Amino acid sequence: MKEMNTVGIVGVPMDLGQERRGVDMGPSAIRYAGLQDRLLSLGYSVIDYGDIPVKGRSPVQIGDANLKNLQSVVEASLNVKESVMKMLKDDVFPLILGGDHSISIGTLAAINEKRQNVGVIWYDAHGDLNIPETSPSGNIHGMPLAVNLNLGHSSLTSIGAHKIKPENIVLIGARALDEGEKELIQRLGIKVFTMHEIDRMGMTAVIEQTISHLKDTDGVHLSLDLDALDPMECPGVGTPVRGGITYRESHLAMEMLAESGLITSAELVEVNPILDDRNQTAEVAVALAGSLFGDKLL
Structure with a gap:
């Protein structure tokens, strides 16, 4: 993580980007799991900017x-x-809590105003690279990376x-x-480490590359979607996919990213307490955030 003494937290209690209700309670669940105390214990100052206002669902309109x-x-x-632009102006490390993954549309729009050559790590079971013509569902949480x-x-x-350059994206x-996402990945040359590569190469090589x-x-x-992890580790997500990354592999990834000094902003998304088991998924989110911010076993 980049050297910043203060972490700014903002919650986005939004479940508009998909159909399954409950993910709007993700920011509260992550806070309840002890995020601020974990960051304070690591020596950071913390400013909680609260939650942004999110209105209700809107009807389909022409266009x-x-x-x-x-x-x-x-x-x-x-x-x-x-x-997020206010957080950047305040010169704090932006840590955004979701909410469904469509919140990344706003997050990256702000970050791209600040940085001219931003890189993105999309830690996710899904590509989120659909457009209206390729989306099987019409759910916008499957589109934020394409939008950016x-x-x-x-x-x-x-x-x-401002937009992200395809060569500056890594999916893990x-x-x-x-199918539309696969075609887009191949056409734009986006770097992707599927579970096949993680299994074959190991997480160390994936993060090094x-x-x-x-x-x-x-x-x-x-951009850390908790459904990147296997549902056995994180049951409280809206779109679980079996055969995911393990808890320990994810800690290793966060630890290596912390050591790299490359990370300048982060978000934790798709925590759904309604589908969770005793807030297990939010607790994993906090634990991984701890590793990202420099927590070590020894």
Whole structure:
């Protein structure tokens, strides 16, 4: 992690990007699991900016291309962007708590205003690279990475003035990619470590190659979807996929990223307490955040 003494936390209690309710309670669950105390114990100052306002679900309107809750997601994304830009202005490390993964539309829109050559690590079972024409569901939480490549509905792509370069993206943990996403990955040459590569190479090699791939960026945003981990480790997520990354592999990844000094912002998303077992998934999120911020076994 980049040397910053203060971590800023903002919650985005949003479940508009998908159909399964409950993920809007993710920020509260992560806070309840002791995030602030963990960061304080590591020597950081913490500013909790609270939660951004998120309105209810919106009806489909003409021009929505059947994207669910499009107008509400756009409004929430603009609020996220404004909040993260304030954190960047305050010169704190932005740590954003979700909420479904569509919150990344606003997060990355803000970060791209600050940094000209941002790198992104997408730690996720899914690619989130769908556009309206390829999405099987119309759920916007499957589109935020595409939006930040300037692909998709104009109401979404217009939220951020600057976009990510395809060569500055690394996907880790992918194991549920739609056909349109596979085609886009191959066409744009996006670097992906599926579970096959993780199993075959090991997490150490995956993170070493990720660090090498992103070393020339001017900062790296980590977008950590808890469904990257196996559902046995993280049952409280909206779209679980069997055969995922282990708890210990994820700690190793976070520890190596901490040592690299590349990470300049992060988000923890898709924690759904309704589907969880005694807040287990939120506790994993806090534990992984601890490793990302320098916590060590010895």
